[in-house]
Amino acid sequence: MPSPRRLRRDGGILLSSSILVRKISHFSDGRIVARVVHPPPPSSSSSSSSSGVGGDGDAFCVASDALFAIGLSHPSDVRYMSQKFRERRGSSFSSSSAGRRGGAMCQFAVDCGSNVYAPVVGPYDGANTPPLVAAIAPWSDVASGARLASQMSALFDGTSTDEFALATMLYFDRFSGRRVPWVMHSIDVTWEKGPLRNAREVYGMITKCGPCIARCLADENCASCIKALDAIDTRDQVSSYRTVVSYESDLLRDFSLCILTKNNVFGCAATVPKLPAVTPIGSWRGGEVTTDIARAIMIGHLRGATGESFSPPDGSRQLDVSWKVACGANAAYDQFPSQNQLFYPTAKGKDLWYDPVFRVETIDGRNVWCKRHYRVRNGHVPGTFRFSVLDNGVTSKEFWTIVGAADDLSWVVFHYAGAAAAVGQRYIGGLLCTPDGRLPPSKDLDDIWRIFRSAEIEPWELFVVDNDETSSGALSAGPPPLDYYRKTAAVVG
Numbered sequence: 001m002p003s004p005r006r007l008r009r010d011g012g013i014l015l016s017s018s019i020l021v022r023k024i025s026h027f028s029d030g031r032i033v034a035r036v037v038h039p040p041p042p043s044s045s046s047s048s049s050s051s052g053v054g055g056d057g058d059a060f061c062v063a064s065d066a067l068f069a070i071g072l073s074h075p076s077d078v079r080y081m082s083q084k085f086r087e088r089r090g091s092s093f094s095s096s097s098a099g100r101r102g103g104a105m106c107q108f109a110v111d112c113g114s115n116v117y118a119p120v121v122g123p124y125d126g127a128n129t130p131p132l133v134a135a136i137a138p139w140s141d142v143a144s145g146a147r148l149a150s151q152m153s154a155l156f157d158g159t160s161t162d163e164f165a166l167a168t169m170l171y172f173d174r175f176s177g178r179r180v181p182w183v184m185h186s187i188d189v190t191w192e193k194g195p196l197r198n199a200r201e202v203y204g205m206i207t208k209c210g211p212c213i214a215r216c217l218a219d220e221n222c223a224s225c226i227k228a229l230d231a232i233d234t235r236d237q238v239s240s241y242r243t244v245v246s247y248e249s250d251l252l253r254d255f256s257l258c259i260l261t262k263n264n265v266f267g268c269a270a271t272v273p274k275l276p277a278v279t280p281i282g283s284w285r286g287g288e289v290t291t292d293i294a295r296a297i298m299i300g301h302l303r304g305a306t307g308e309s310f311s312p313p314d315g316s317r318q319l320d321v322s323w324k325v326a327c328g329a330n331a332a333y334d335q336f337p338s339q340n341q342l343f344y345p346t347a348k349g350k351d352l353w354y355d356p357v358f359r360v361e362t363i364d365g366r367n368v369w370c371k372r373h374y375r376v377r378n379g380h381v382p383g384t385f386r387f388s389v390l391d392n393g394v395t396s397k398e399f400w401t402i403v404g405a406a407d408d409l410s411w412v413v414f415h416y417a418g419a420a421a422a423v424g425q426r427y428i429g430g431l432l433c434t435p436d437g438r439l440p441p442s443k444d445l446d447d448i449w450r451i452f453r454s455a456e457i458e459p460w461e462l463f464v465v466d467n468d469e470t471s472s473g474a475l476s477a478g479p480p481p482l483d484y485y486r487k488t489a490a491v492v493g
Contacts (some may be wrong), residue, residue, distance in 0.1 A: 016161070017070060019458055023165045026275040026428075026456075027440045033043075033174055037061055042076040046149060062087045066106040066171060081109065085117060089125070090177040104175040107314040110156045122175040139191045147191075148174060151233060153388045158238070160331040161461060166236065183235050185268040185424025204265040209258035213249055222251040227472065228363070237332035237425060245370050246334075246362035248392050256393030258394045260422035266426035273417045276428075276456040278401045280383030285407045294383045295352060297405050297412060298322065298343040302434050305344040315409040317435050320482050324437030327462040329345075329452075330429030336360055336370075337466035338474055340482060341375070341433060352376035354387060355485045358475050367477040373485045374398075387418070403430075404451035413448060415455040430457045437467030 021034040028292045028442035039058040051388035059139040061084045069081045085107055109117040118126030124134070124145025134143035148170060155167035166183065173180040174192065189198050205213060216222040225247030244252070259265050275479060279302055281289050284297065296313040299305045300322040306314060312318070323341040328334025342353050354374040361367055374389040379399070398418035405412040414431045430452060440448060468474060 019161050019461070020164055022276075022456060023161050024168050026273065027165045027169055028180050029182075029273075029275070031178065031180060032168070033061060034168075039072065039074075039077040039080040042074070047058075058223070060085075061093060063103075064178060065176060066168065068107070068168075069109045069112060069117075071111050072109070072115070078112070078115050081112070081115075082117070085109075089120070106171045106175070108152065110158065110277040113295065119149045120154065121152065121171060124149055139194070142163070143210045144192055151236075155236070158331065162331050164237065170235070176374070182426050185235075185266065187234055187266045187395065187423055188230070204263065205259050208263045208265065212255050212258045216255040219249070219251050221247055221249055222255065225252055226255075234423065235425070237408075237427060241332045242360075242363060243358045244392050246364065246366075248370065253393040257390075257391075260394055261390075264422055266424075268422055270419040270421045270426050272399050272426045273426050273428055274399055274417045277401060278415045278455045280381055281404055282383075284405060287399055289382050289402075291378050291382045294385075294402055295345075295378075297402055297409070298352060298354075298385070299345075300341075300343065300409060300412065300433075302342055302344055311411065315407075317409075319433075319435060323433035323435065324466045324467055326411075326432045326434045326437055326439050327464045328429055328431045328459045329461050329463070330427060331463070332427065334429055334431065334465070335463045337471075338477075338480065339437070339465050339467070339470070341485060342482060344486060346375075351362065351486065352385075353481075357480045357482055357484075359473065359480070360441055367473040368479050369467045371481060371484055376400075387416075391420070393403070394420050394422050401455075402474055403455050404448070406440075406444065411436065411444065411448065413455075415457075430455055430462075432462070437465060439464070 016038045021036055024032050037060060039339075062323045066158055067088060072078055081154050088107055089107060099360055104122045105120060106119045106122070107117075109115060109119075115129075118128075122145035123141045124143075126149060129142060129146070134140070134146040137347075140230075147166065150381045152167040152171065155163040155170075158164070169180045169183045171185045172178070175205070189202070193201075216226065224241060228243045228247070229240065232239045232243065238321075260268070281294075281297075283289060284293060287293075288313065293313075299312070299316075301317040302312075302318040302322040303318040304321065305322070307482060321340045322343045324340035325334065328339075337360040340357040342355040342357070345352055352375075354376050355371060356368060356374075357371045360370050372389050374387045374390055377386045377388075379385050381402065382400045385400045387396075387400055389396050389398075398416050401415045403413045403415050411434045412430060414433065415428075416430070419426045432439075432448060432452075445459075452459060452462070466473075
């Protein structure tokens with residue numbers, strides 16, 4: 001049964017590392033080439049037995065831009081790791097590292113028990129860089145490396161491969177000399193941007209959106225959100241999205257809409273990821289999946305969801321929701337409790353509306369309901385859809401795929417990829433949904449896990465959603481506003 005996971009403790013080190021290699025390639029659009037190298041067995045010499053393509057694992061470890069040792073605890077493995085880390089430090093300014101920008105490199109020991117090794121991030125060396133150097137020159141590359149080392153350590157201590165991959169992207173974007181689109185844009189004031197760019201962006205905010213800023217800062221809730229966002233790197237979608245939904249309001253929406261969407265003060269851009277390439281469901285109930293059938297699967301169990309060319313599918317339970325999310329794969333967006341999905345036709349019937357209604361445990365301890373209103377258009381291939389939404393003043397576009405569904409509508413698997421261009425963010429995820437939000441019976445799980453793997457998601461990467469309506473958080477939040485948009489959208493859409 002899937003549950004929130006730490007990368008190293010579940011799925012096995014080898015499988016986890018293999019998933020990371022694939023995810024790093026996807027997140028970087030193929031710009032970063034990663035490999036898994038195994039330490040040699042205790043009875044072998046390291047020079048001849050470390051595994052890797054072509055048997056060149058040793059050379060790859062020393063010459064690579066970044067080396068992450070994951071879950072090593074056996075004495076022989078630890079010795080091998082120590083040797084490679086020392087060799088890399090010694091070669092950082094030699095000809096063997098000529099491919100690195102200025103000899104910059106990165107190395108971390110992650111979850112290696114009591115074997116703690118100081119990280120190296122760019123010109124910052126945790127073992128040899130005096131702390132005062134970074135403190136007295138915060139604009140320097142050494143200080144930037146120190147800040148990034150701390151941020152990467154926190155991400156490595158997270159719960160998902162996404163966070164590990166994000167840490168890798170941040171390093172390569174900052175110190176490889178080549179930008180990585182997944183993380184190249186930032187809406188933060190940072191030392192890395194430099195004083196001129198920071199000043200230009202702040203000036204643009206004030207001159208173009210001064211009244212919105214003033215109203216936000218005069219409101220305690222909105223000002224608290226801005227202060228909380230200033231304390232984090234907003235490229236960390238887990239932290240930034242939880243902060244936004246904890247404080248969302250009309251003032252925050254107007255603030256973001258003006259600065260980010262209407263004026264794009266920070267010059268951000270992002271496109272919907274195309275990797276992994278996910279194949280949509282091809283057949284259902286013994287027949288070929290058409291666009292109408294795919295729409296019917298989406299609408300699922302929602303009561304009264306009728307349209308000019310639509311009637312509920314056989315097996316629809318006629319509930320208040322289409323589906324409830326049982327588990328999901330995105331650490332930023334799929335962990336929220338009490339996730340309800342409503343899909344229903346627009347008034348003209350050509351498109352669908354999608355209203356997710358989910359509960360948020362805010363960073364100050366409250367339980368509140370959040371809701372969104374997406375327009376859903378058919379994709380070119382049956383079983384695929386294009387979504388768009390204005391979320392707290394920021395427009396997001398998403399591409400959804402129905403990857404699999406039970407003939408009796410007892411479960412469905414979705415994959416999604418999205419981008420919020422105005423903040424330069426891209427994301428991917430997957431969902432297992434059921435009528436009541438509970439996991440399907442064990443007899444169905446093997447087939448479901450196979451479907452997830454076809455979308456390059458492993459079962460242990462999924463987070464189980466708390467859909468307990470009797471929990472203290474659910475009772476505190478009160479009834480979910482399921483029909484907030486639906487009562488008017490069917491008329492005006």
